[in-house]
Amino acid sequence: MSKIAVVYWSGTGNTEQMAQQVAAGAKGGGGDVTSFQAAEFSADLMDQYDAVAFGCPSMGAEELEEDEFAPMFEQCEKKLKGKKIGLFGSYGWGDGEWMRCWEDRCIDDEAVIAHECVICNEAPDDEAQQACKDLGKSLV
Numbered sequence: 001m002s003k004i005a006v007v008y009w010s011g012t013g014n015t016e017q018m019a020q021q022v023a024a025g026a027k028g029g030g031g032d033v034t035s036f037q038a039a040e041f042s043a044d045l046m047d048q049y050d051a052v053a054f055g056c057p058s059m060g061a062e063e064l065e066e067d068e069f070a071p072m073f074e075q076c077e078k079k080l081k082g083k084k085i086g087l088f089g090s091y092g093w094g095d096g097e098w099m100r101c102w103e104d105r106c107i108d109d110e111a112v113i114a115h116e117c118v119i120c121n122e123a124p125d126d127e128a129q130q131a132c133k134d135l136g137k138s139l140v
């Protein structure tokens with residue numbers, strides 16, 4: 001069975017709601033899913049998973065959250081080459097620039113991006129929740 005980690009940071013719960021749908025989609029697709037908050041995950045866990053979904057909202061000025069998520073993700077980047085991943089997150093007033101930069105970074109790291117990145121404005125609506133489920137399923 002495919003082992004999938006869903007790793008996310010969320011300040012006000014929007015990205016957490018997305019993470020729950022990603023996990024549900026991966027489970028529904030038959031995956032063995034474990035969810036982690038950013039502070040609970042580290043690069044040495046990467047080898048234990050066939051695929052990883054990373055979720056982080058747009059923070060700072062179109063940045064990944066800097067205290068917990070960004071340092072953890074920077075370490076994980078060393079293990080992204082050839083790894084099946086998905087990216088998701090919520091944003092507020094911007095246009096999704098943080099996700100475009102983040103995706104480019106992962107392409108440079110030679111990750112295998114299994115599904116189009118999923119972004120949504122503030123709380124995920126029905127369409128975004130379905131897109132998160134599809135993302136989760138694509139990782140199985």
Ligand SMILES: Cc1cc2nc3c(=O)[nH]c(=O)nc-3n(C[C@H](O)[C@H](O)[C@H](O)COP(=O)(O)O)c2cc1C
Nearest residue numbers: 010011012013014015057060062090091092093094
């Ligand atoms: C400190 C801070 C910085 C933010 N910076 C941005 C930003 O640069 N661009 C943007 O679109 N939204 C920005 N936002 C809005 C959040 O991305 C948005 O509220 C998101 O839904 C939060 O997700 P969460 O509930 O998972 O924490 C910022 C929010 C905070 C609190």
